[in-house]
Amino acid sequence: MEKQAVRVVLEQIAASLALKGDNPFRIRAFENAARAIAGYPGDLAEALRTGALAEVEGVGKGTLEIVRELLSRGRSSVLDELREEVPPGLVDMLKIPGLGVQKVRQIHEHLRIATLAELEVAARDGRLAAIPRFGAKTAENVLKGIAFLKRSTEFRLFHHALAEATSVQQALATLPGVARVEIAGSVRRRREVIRDLDFVVVHAGSGTRETLVRQLGEVPGAPVDVVLATPDDLGLAWVRATGAAAHWEELRARGLDVAGRFPDEESVYRALGLAWIPPELREGAGECDAAAAGTLPRLIEARDVKGFVHCHSNYSDGTATIAEWAEAANGAGYEWIGLSDHSQSAPFAMGLRPDAIGRQHAEIDRVNAEVPGIRVLKGVESDILADGRLDYDPATLDRFDFVIGSIHSRFGLDQTEMTKRVLTAMDDPHLAILGHPTGRLLLSREPYPLDLEAVFRKAAERGIAIEVNADPHRLDLDWRLVRRARALGVRFSIGPDAHSVAGMANMEFGLGIARKGWLEATDVWNTLSADDFLDAARRRLP
Numbered sequence: 001m002e003k004q005a006v007r008v009v010l011e012q013i014a015a016s017l018a019l020k021g022d023n024p025f026r027i028r029a030f031e032n033a034a035r036a037i038a039g040y041p042g043d044l045a046e047a048l049r050t051g052a053l054a055e056v057e058g059v060g061k062g063t064l065e066i067v068r069e070l071l072s073r074g075r076s077s078v079l080d081e082l083r084e085e086v087p088p089g090l091v092d093m094l095k096i097p098g099l100g101v102q103k104v105r106q107i108h109e110h111l112r113i114a115t116l117a118e119l120e121v122a123a124r125d126g127r128l129a130a131i132p133r134f135g136a137k138t139a140e141n142v143l144k145g146i147a148f149l150k151r152s153t154e155f156r157l158f159h160h161a162l163a164e165a166t167s168v169q170q171a172l173a174t175l176p177g178v179a180r181v182e183i184a185g186s187v188r189r190r191r192e193v194i195r196d197l198d199f200v201v202v203h204a205g206s207g208t209r210e211t212l213v214r215q216l217g218e219v220p221g222a223p224v225d226v227v228l229a230t231p232d233d234l235g236l237a238w239v240r241a242t243g244a245a246a247h248w249e250e251l252r253a254r255g256l257d258v259a260g261r262f263p264d265e266e267s268v269y270r271a272l273g274l275a276w277i278p279p280e281l282r283e284g285a286g287e288c289d290a291a292a293a294g295t296l297p298r299l300i301e302a303r304d305v306k307g308f309v310h311c312h313s314n315y316s317d318g319t320a321t322i323a324e325w326a327e328a329a330n331g332a333g334y335e336w337i338g339l340s341d342h343s344q345s346a347p348f349a350m351g352l353r354p355d356a357i358g359r360q361h362a363e364i365d366r367v368n369a370e371v372p373g374i375r376v377l378k379g380v381e382s383d384i385l386a387d388g389r390l391d392y393d394p395a396t397l398d399r400f401d402f403v404i405g406s407i408h409s410r411f412g413l414d415q416t417e418m419t420k421r422v423l424t425a426m427d428d429p430h431l432a433i434l435g436h437p438t439g440r441l442l443l444s445r446e447p448y449p450l451d452l453e454a455v456f457r458k459a460a461e462r463g464i465a466i467e468v469n470a471d472p473h474r475l476d477l478d479w480r481l482v483r484r485a486r487a488l489g490v491r492f493s494i495g496p497d498a499h500s501v502a503g504m505a506n507m508e509f510g511l512g513i514a515r516k517g518w519l520e521a522t523d524v525w526n527t528l529s530a531d532d533f534l535d536a537a538r539r540r541l542p
């Protein structure tokens, strides 16, 4: 369980206590704890084990106990008990801008409602506006707030959905009569956010979909959709349950015989004269035409990847030492990695001071001499300052093997200013990679306004790579834009943006997005040898 999930639980506890009218100091303590946990730079499980978490300001004994419980069994008994007294729907209502504790209590008392769905109805039919001092304006704002909340609560991040889908798959596989279970739907297509989990189940007995779903029992999390298939029509069922609606319609328009016998997916596409289409591409965005013309990309695969850049060590806000990074990447089969700690002005203030650069580089040299089989490159994730300058002087930037430039502050600039800022940074010959180029945080922060066409054109012109940031909260650049940038000749770097060696696993999510963006191995710097990567990172075209 991650920090953000722990934060949400602590916030829900605070909100439930507030709705109950509990002691304000106790409420404040949980709010502070939520902030402290969310901002804690290290690994939670490790900090709990070593006792470091107990030292963090704002984290008291009660919070430690909650964190321990969440990490070990994924639930909090404190929150579970509060939910008996305070309907969770009321806590959800607090997230609507303009609805504080007093208003939510009034709603509960006057209208006897306890869910967002009921609140939406009441806001539409005039009951909400009729509560003393509410009025039509409040009702209107509530409707707007619900629309926003719906999107962020109906959808979940890909990595959470994948974990849920995998456990549901395992549960389905143990049910009587089940011969095979396959994940389908948007999880299989590797969308960045997911609403439902879809499965195709081959059932040997006489079971129906309804009995299967009943046997599965209640599944926490996303809605589950199961399609039953026989070995004879598994291929057809799987294609149908995987593709976006537009993909399926396209197959139908090409004359797909839905009564045919299709034991595997290849046979479905073959019947239409098409090559098998990788699931990531089945969005109804030209993939069938490409399959018909024989121009489908040979998508990048994990085995094409030789190395990656964009990870943080304990020289900035990462937890691992350089030697730990080298060992872990070596163990995972990479040939090279590029460390990129934050630069001096990083607002979270743990960036590399110029005097630490020499020490870090000496340590990297030592590790390179001691750990065989892996090469550690010396990089930096330099802030792009508000005026577009990189965060060190040219002589300091010269000391690094490669420079990633990223924006971490002043997100509020308008599109003209933001575009100028990024294009100015791209004029600096040190800049090799533009990190998390739109700044979006999935389901929580919109991208900043940026003329991406201009950025892509300049990147292609100058030989600067655009990052596919593989942190599942970012997945930035978006796959739809990856495809556009590729068409303009841009190259890419898949970066895990890892702050611990466990974060190396992000690479899988970045690869999924690269594939969704139609990228081939040759489009991506990660497939180069270390020397060729360094050449690409240093070669700037005028």
Ligand SMILES: [Zn+2]
Pocket (backbone or CB within 6 Å): 381, 406, 408, 435, 436
């Ligand atoms: Zn960053």
Ligand SMILES: [Zn+2]
Pocket (backbone or CB within 6 Å): 310, 312, 381, 497, 498
């Ligand atoms: Zn980073």
